[in-house]
Amino acid sequence: MGRGLLDTVISGRKSRTSHAQVVDELGRAIITGEFPVGTTLPGDQDLAQRFKVSRTVLREAMKTLAAKGMIVPRARIGTRVTPKSNWNLFDSDVLTWHFHIGVDPEFLEHLSQIRMAFEPYAASLAAGQASEADIAELYALADAMADSNHTPETMAFADLKFHLAIAEASRNPFMRNVGSLIEAALVGIFKLSSPAASEKRMVEVAATHRRIVDAIAEHDPAAAAEAMRQVIVTGRDRIRANLAK
The missing domain is CATH 1.20.120.530 (GntR ligand-binding domain-like)
Incomplete structure (x- = not known):
């Protein structure tokens, strides 16, 4: 039996890989409202510097968040935070981030x-x-x-x-x-x-x-x-x- 979400909330355990850390930190930033619904995320260069990862790692992390329904890339516009109604609330990461903010x-x-x-x-x-x-x-x-x-x-x-x-x-x-x-x-x-x-x-x-x-x-x-x-x-x-x- 898994102990994923429950274990994460109780233990405070954090992800270890660079990809998982970017997904975790950026996902939390979206849910806390640091990057509100409807806003455009900073560019790849700025985010790569913020998280101290390569652009390749960042792009993979953005794909993961897009798959969770939280962001959508727009050509010549940038990556936008989607409405909450688009978020996959059955996803264990999305649920974990909700509990992180209280x-x-x-x-x-x-x-x-x-x-x-x-x-x-x-x-x-x-x-x-x-x-x-x-x-x-x-x-x-x-x-x-x-x-x-x-x-x-x-x-x-x-x-x-x-x-x-x-x-x-x-x-x-x-x-x-x-x-x-x-x-x-x-x-x-x-x-x-x-x-x-x-x-x-x-x-x-x-x-x-x-x-x-x-x-x-x-x-x-x-x-x-x-x-x-x-x-x-x-x-x-x-x-x-x-x-x-």
Whole structure:
């Protein structure tokens, strides 16, 4: 199971290659508004000097950002920052950059809404597709959330593993590919959660996730979807409560 976006936000790890660093720094600069929507980026020479890279590296980085929908080159005009509606919000880099500038309540609400569209249905599919081995793994992942030794970081990873395993058990390749979306939502919960979760809270979280597996084990799609919906609603309400404080 990957730990890409969640690991990046928690650890603060930065990309190492010149290409990745330019993509990361320029992407963040666009999302923070240093280069606002509709403006033209500085020329290649200026950007190459800023990032201390060759023009070849810079051009490849610009291609990457264009593929994410954030910029578009225009002949004789320059490279322009596109409207936010063009940005690929399913891209893990774009999501990471959004969290870099701070948690936006509206953005997190939108994440909860899109999770609600995907994950309950993934759980219902798992109820019809999951093998005995899948179910055993899901129970183990749910129970692992009750570990009293968890830190908020390890709890976040345990939660992520469970939800990605549900997507995997659905046997739908499109569901498996929404992993970055699930990660983004869990990043938001992590950033807004108390620095130290109580043991009682962890036991409760494990129990709510076990209910999803119970329904999958009973091959009850409707119950699996409802149990997943309740987990998402609880996370959303926790975010709202913390923001209200």
